[in-house]
Amino acid sequence: MTCFSAKRQSTAFLDMRLRAREHARIAAHLYDCASCAAYFEQVGSLRSGLNALPGVATPPRLNTALRVLASRELQAMEEWGGSRWKRTWERWKFRLRLLIDPLTIPATGGVLSSLILFGSLAFAIDNTSQSVDYDVPLISMNDITANLVPVEFRSKEVVLTMSLDGDGHIRDYAVQDGTSSFTGNTTRLQYNNIVLPDFQGILAFDHPTNSDISIQFTPLAFRR
Amino acid sequence: MPGNLSILASAQNGVSDEDARILRGLRSGIENAYEELIDRYQGGVYGIVFRLLGNQNDASDVVQEVFLKVFRSVGSFRGQSSLKTWIYRIAVNEAHNHRRWFSRHCCREVAVEGQRADHADSLKLAADPGRSPFEQALESENRTLIEQALDRINPVFRTAVILRDIENLSYEEIADILQVSLGTVKSRILRGRDALRRELTLEHGFAEAFI
Numbered sequence: 001m002t003c004f005s006a007k008r009q010s011t012a013f014l015d016m017r018l019r020a021r022e023h024a025r026i027a028a029h030l031y032d033c034a035s036c037a038a039y040f041e042q043v044g045s046l047r048s049g050l051n052a053l054p055g056v057a058t059p060p061r062l063n064t065a066l067r068v069l070a071s072r073e074l075q076a077m078e079e080w081g082g083s084r085w086k087r088t089w090e091r092w093k094f095r096l097r098l099l100i101d102p103l104t105i106p107a108t109g110g111v112l113s114s115l116i117l118f119g120s121l122a123f124a125i126d127n128t129s130q131s132v133d134y135d136v137p138l139i140s141m142n143d144i145t146a147n148l149v150p151v152e153f154r155s156k157e158v159v160l161t162m163s164l165d166g167d168g169h170i171r172d173y174a175v176q177d178g179t180s181s182f183t184g185n186t187t188r189l190q191y192n193n194i195v196l197p198d199f200q201g202i203l204a205f206d207h208p209t210n211s212d213i214s215i216q217f218t219p220l221a222f223r224r
Numbered sequence: 225m226p227g228n229l230s231i232l233a234s235a236q237n238g239v240s241d242e243d244a245r246i247l248r249g250l251r252s253g254i255e256n257a258y259e260e261l262i263d264r265y266q267g268g269v270y271g272i273v274f275r276l277l278g279n280q281n282d283a284s285d286v287v288q289e290v291f292l293k294v295f296r297s298v299g300s301f302r303g304q305s306s307l308k309t310w311i312y313r314i315a316v317n318e319a320h321n322h323r324r325w326f327s328r329h330c331c332r333e334v335a336v337e338g339q340r341a342d343h344a345d346s347l348k349l350a351a352d353p354g355r356s357p358f359e360q361a362l363e364s365e366n367r368t369l370i371e372q373a374l375d376r377i378n379p380v381f382r383t384a385v386i387l388r389d390i391e392n393l394s395y396e397e398i399a400d401i402l403q404v405s406l407g408t409v410k411s412r413i414l415r416g417r418d419a420l421r422r423e424l425t426l427e428h429g430f431a432e433a434f435i
Contacts, residue, residue, distance in 0.1 A: 011414040050389035070258035073295040
C-alpha cells in the first residue's frame with residue numbers, strides 16, 4: 001500500500017466505513033509509516049474538534065416566526081378550499097411577485113418616460129393642410145443654398161408658383177408672365193434669374209409647407 | 225384516496241411511519257402536524273444553514289424560506305427519500321442560493337465579529353466543573369480557529385464536512401441530500417478535511433491549534 005492510496009482512504013478509515021480486511025491493511029501501513037500516521041492523527045483530531053463544536057441554538061424569534069408562517073399557510077389552505085389550481089396560481093403569483101418586485105421602480109420609470117416623450121411628440125404630428133393668412137418668409141439670411149429660376153419678364157405682373165416638398169425644397173415652379181405662360185431661358189441663366197432659397201422646414205412654419213406657393217411680384221425692369 | 229396510497233408506497237422506500245404520519249397531517253391541514261414538523265426539524269435546519277452562511281440573520285431568513293417551501297411542496301413529495309433528508313436538501317440548496325445571490329448583488333458590510341458575538345451569546349455553554357478555566361479557554365480558542373478555517377474552504381467541501389462531522393449524518397444521508405453518489409461524498413469529505421487541515425496548519429501551525 002502506498003501513502004497516496006492510504007491517505008485517499010483516510011475518510012473511510014476514520015469513519016469506520018472500510019471492510020475489516022482493508023481497515024487492517026491501512027492500520028498496518030500506519031504502523032510502518034510515521035508520515036501517514038501523523039497525517040491520520042491530524043485529520044482525526046480535526047474530526048474530533050469538529051464533532052465537539054457546540055450546537056447552534058435556534059433564536060427564539062425564529063420559532064415564533066415559523067409558527068406564524070405555518071398558521072398563514074393553514075389559513076391559505078382553507079381559503080383555497082383544497083383547489084389545486086388555485087393553490088398553483090397563488091404559488092406562481094408569489095414567485096412572480098418576487099421576480100417583479102425588484103423591477104417595479106425602474107420599469108415604472110421607463111413607462112412614464114416613454115409616455116411623456118411620445119406624448120409630447122404627438123402634438124407635432126399633424127397631416128392636415130390648411131391655408132394660412134400670414135406672411136411666408138422667402139429669404140433666410142443664413143441660407144447659402146439657392147434655386148435659380150431662369151425667367152424673362154415681359155410684363156409687370158409676374159406670378160411665380162412653386163411646388164414645395166415636405167422639407168421646403170422647391171420641386172417645381174411655373175411662371176405666369178402677363179399673358180404668357182412659363183418661359184425660361186436657361187442660356188441666360190446668369191442674368192435673368194430669380195434667386196429663391198429653400199424654404200424652412202416644417203416646424204419653422206408651424207404648418208407643413210408641402211403645397212404650392214404663389215408669389216406675385218412686379219419686376220423692376222422687364223423687356224417689352 | 226390516492227394521497228394515502230402514495231404515502232404507504234413511499235414508506236417502503238424511505239419514509240418512516242412517523243414521517244408518513246406527519247406528511248398525512250400536513251396534507252390534511254392539521255395544525256399539530258405543522259407544529260410537530262417545526263419542533264422536530266427547525267434545530268437541525270438552522271444549524272446547517274447557520275454553519276453554511278455564518279450569519280444569524282441570514283440563517284433565520286433562509287430557514288423561514290425553507291419551511292415555507294416545505295409547507296407548499298409537501299403535496300409533491302413522493303417519499304423517495306426520508307423526510308429529514310428532503311428537508312435538509314431544501315435547506316442546503318436555499319443556503320447556497322442565498323449565498324450566491326448575496327455575493328452577486330449585495331456589497332454588504334459583514335460584521336463578522338458582531339455576528340459571532342451574537343452567536344456566542346446564543347451558545348451559552350454551561351460551566352464544566354470538571355475542567356479548568358484554562359482548558360475551557362483553550363477549547364474556546366480551538367473552536368474559533370476551526371470555525372474560521374471552515375469559513376475559508378471551498379463551499380462544496382465545507383457543506384460535506386459540516387453534514388458529516390458536525391451534523392453527524394451518514395454517508396448515505398449526505399448523498400441523498402446533495403444528490404450525488406457515495407463516492408463523491410467520500411471524496412468531498414476527504415478534500416474538505418484536508419483543506420481544513422491545511423488552513424489550520426498554514427495559519428496557526430497544526431500543533432499549536434490542537435495541543
